[in-house]
Amino acid sequence: MKLLKDCGIRLLAFDADDTLWDCQGHFDAVEESYCQLLAPYGSKQEVATSLFSTETANMDLLGYGSKAFTISLIENAIKVSGGKVGCDTLTRIIDMGKSLLNMPATPLPGVAQTLKALRGGKQKMVVFTKGDNLDQENKFKRSGLQPFFDDCIVVADKTTREYEHLCQLFDVSIDQLCMVGNSFKSDILPVLRLGGYAIHVPYALQWKMEKAEESGSFPRLLRAKSFSDIAGLI
Numbered sequence: 168m169k170l171l172k173d174c175g176i177r178l179l180a181f182d183a184d185d186t187l188w189d190c191q192g193h194f195d196a197v198e199e200s201y202c203q204l205l206a207p208y209g210s211k212q213e214v215a216t217s218l219f220s221t222e223t224a225n226m227d228l229l230g231y232g233s234k235a236f237t238i239s240l241i242e243n244a245i246k247v248s249g250g251k252v253g254c255d256t257l258t259r260i261i262d263m264g265k266s267l268l269n270m271p272a273t274p275l276p277g278v279a280q281t282l283k284a285l286r287g288g289k290q291k292m293v294v295f296t297k298g299d300n301l302d303q304e305n306k307f308k309r310s311g312l313q314p315f316f317d318d319c320i321v322v323a324d325k326t327t328r329e330y331e332h333l334c335q336l337f338d339v340s341i342d343q344l345c346m347v348g349n350s351f352k353s354d355i356l357p358v359l360r361l362g363g364y365a366i367h368v369p370y371a372l373q374w375k376m377e378k379a380e381e382s383g384s385f386p387r388l389l390r391a392k393s394f395s396d397i398a399g400l401i
Contacts, residue, residue, distance in 0.1 A: 175343055176343055178339045178343060179290050179291070179292045179345050180293050180345070181295065182348030183294050183319075185350075186354070186370070186394070187272075187294070187310060187312060188271075188274055188275055189370075189372075190306075194236065195372060197240075197263045200263060201240060201260065202214045202215055204256060205252075208247045208252070209247050217243055217246065219375060222235075230299070231324070232299035232303070233264060233267035234264070234302065235299070237261065241260055272307070272309040273310070275394060276393070276394070277394045277395030278312070279312065281397055281398050282316075285398060292315060292317055293316055293317055294320065296320075297321065300321045303319070307319045330346070330358055330361055343363075345366060345401070346364070346365045347368060348365075348366075348368065349369055349370040364387045366388075366391055367388065368391045
């Protein structure tokens with residue numbers, strides 16, 4: 168495949184969590200402490216499996232993000248304990264969830280330098296992420312990456328409909344969009360299915376709900392081993 172600079176890309180969209188900064192690592196740390204706290208009611212595997220089931224069941228109603236995760240933590244603690252969990256433990260769980268609202272949004276290695284290099288191009292650049300609007304916007308502010316972007320757009324989920332709307336907002340066609348992200352399921356596949364371009368930048372950690380099978384041939388897919396490689400592709 169030819170480099171994207173020859174493909175008429177007018178809009179570069181970037182996922183936020185685990186693409187621009189680490190997020191999953193903080194969630195994993197909270198889950199680890201959570202399982203230890205609830206050890207009297209089950210093994211780590213039992214508590215974690217039940218938590219994922221609770222998160223999945225709540226997804227349609229609560230969506231993604233730290234606040235939704237906190238509600239699932241509390242609900243699951245009551246469930247696995249058979250209603251025996253005490254107020255002190257629930258308070259600690261709430262504090263764990265709140266800590267995620269202030270997690271560091273330190274750019275991953277190579278992110279700031281690469282965005283600075285790309286900012287000199289003709290294409291618009293936008294952060295396109297899913298989750299809680301206030302939470303995501305606050306992380307974006309804490310990251311210090313605002314000068315590199317034209318906008319930060321937060322959606323409840325990333326489906327083909329949201330990507331079509333993104334293109335409408337910036338007055339571009341789908342084949343003028345290139346999405347950059349770590350999740351093949353959310354960042355890459357919907358765009359490729361619409362006929363756009365995508366760069367997959369895997370991250371060492373991945374939320375179980377974002378795992379997806381990669382089957383088929385995608386002529387408009389590029390892969391980068393690190394974020395720093397993106398500039399060479401564009």
